[in-house]
Amino acid sequence: MPAVSEIQRRSLHDLPFTALAREMDGLSPVHTKALWRALYHETATDLTQRAEFLPPLRRWLDGAASHLSIDHPELAADTASSDGLTRKFLLRLVDAQTIETVLMRFDGRFTACVSTQAGCAMGCVFCATGQMGFTRHLRPGEIVAQVLHAQRTLRARDEPGLRNLVLMGMGEPLHNYDAVMTALEIISDTRGINIGPSRITISTVGVVPGILRLAEEQRPYHLAVSLHGATEEDRSALVPASRRWPLAELIAACRTYGAKTGRRIFFEWTLIAGQNDSPAQAAKLGALLTGLDAHVNLIPLNPTNGFAGTASATAAATEFQRTLRAAGLPSTVRQRRGIDVAAGCGQLRVEKSRL
Structure with a gap:
């Protein structure tokens, strides 16, 4: 044969x-x-x-x-930020597709951000991966291999192993649900990699069937939902998937998830100057999430060549956060990491493809 x-x-x-x-x-x-x-x-x-x-x-x-x-992707590029806190890897798979993995250091602990697809079908206008379109799903082993690459990198530097894992790289995790859940079962197994479920976060653009399935199956991972707009009109302008799963349907799914699991939901909000960073929009967000056990992660925009927007000024972010606090919503402004190494998902792949 x-x-x-x-x-x-x-x-x-x-x-x-x-x-x-x-x-x-x-x-x-x-x-x-x-x-x-x-x-x-x-x-x-x-x-x-x-x-x-x-x-x-x-x-x-x-x-x-x-x-x-076994899965052992080739390292196609390895870039380190000038502050030494972020490293971004471009990994080449056996079919020559390339995916990105980011390793970040926070106060002596390390977090890996991994990809779940080559490309993405969701089309978020400010995201480099969304701009490139969808190629294919990753297998469980191709997701696991990114974590193993990060672990080897840390071991080679005599650093402590990974503490946290976020599925916020290239692709939509809930669009590749079964492979992602299999990969997380392997990653969280105490006999091996042993990253506990309480230290794993799945980020979704709002794939409603996946959110409801997470709730029904009582998956023990954190859920982060990319929102970016508090009205249907505002959100659809940034997140085309909102046309398939409208905002009202998404929030209803989040309420079901919260009721069934008792877990807090993290809502991600990319702050774009003059577009979604006003106190009035913060007030609408507070009203939208009333009654949910929610925490809002405010993320200054990572600039990309395919989107003309810019990151909100610090003063605007502070005022936005103050308005959320007045509405009873806890929030955090995420530290910007790896801007000088194109750490926004998809950016390194786009950059290297031009060479």
């Missing part, structure tokens, strides 16, 4: 522990645990020279080599 191409081979990184054990049916659980530890605790990129593997596991791996692989 002809050899199976690298693209066609299944990845061990696609398999949660129980699925891996089924794949290794007939072998002792000792071997499953040894392989899992190599993949996720040791972040191995080559399984052929592992001295700790016993002969039955080595024979199994030899036999599986024709149809199973």
Whole structure:
């Protein structure tokens, strides 16, 4: 039979522990645990020279080599910010698609921001990924591989491992729901990477069926909803997905989510000068979220070549936040990170494609 191409081979990184054990049916659980530890605790990129593997596991791996692989994307670019707090990686997948992963340092702890799709179908006008369009979903292993790359990077610098994970890179996580949930099961497994669910945040532009499914399945991760406008007209101008899932439907889904899970929802609001940063718009936002256990993350706009808007001035952000506080809404102005390394999702891929 002809050899199976690298693209066609299944990845061990696609398999949660129980699925891996089924794949290794007939072998002792000792071997499953040894392989899992190599993949996720040791972040191995080559399984052929592992001295700790016993002969039955080595024979199994030899036999599986024709149809199973591991995800180890090629590093296409690695850029560090001038302040030393942000690093952005452009990773090339086996089909030559490129995705972005960002590693950020906050007071001695590290957060990784990972991608869930190559491109994005949601089309948010101020987002570099939205401007490039959708190519394909990532497999679970391709999501997990970004976390493993960040872990290896930290280990090489003798830094502590990742503490937090945010799914806020390229793509819409809830548009790739099943693969994302499988990846998070692997990432949060205490036998391996062990990033707890309470330290994982899923960001969505407002995919209502996904939000309702998160609620129904009682998924233990934090939910962040990109809002950016407090009326249908204002939001639709920035977020085309609002035409498919109107604002009223989105807020109703958020209320259902809150009622079923008892969890706080984080609402993301990109501050764009003269467009959505006035006290009047802050007051509308406060009224819209009345009764929800909500926290608003205010995010100064990351400039992109495809959008003419600019970030709000500090004074406007402060006044916006003051108005939210008066409405009883807690909020945080997110630190701007990695502007000099194009850290806004999709920007590095666009920049490198022009070279």
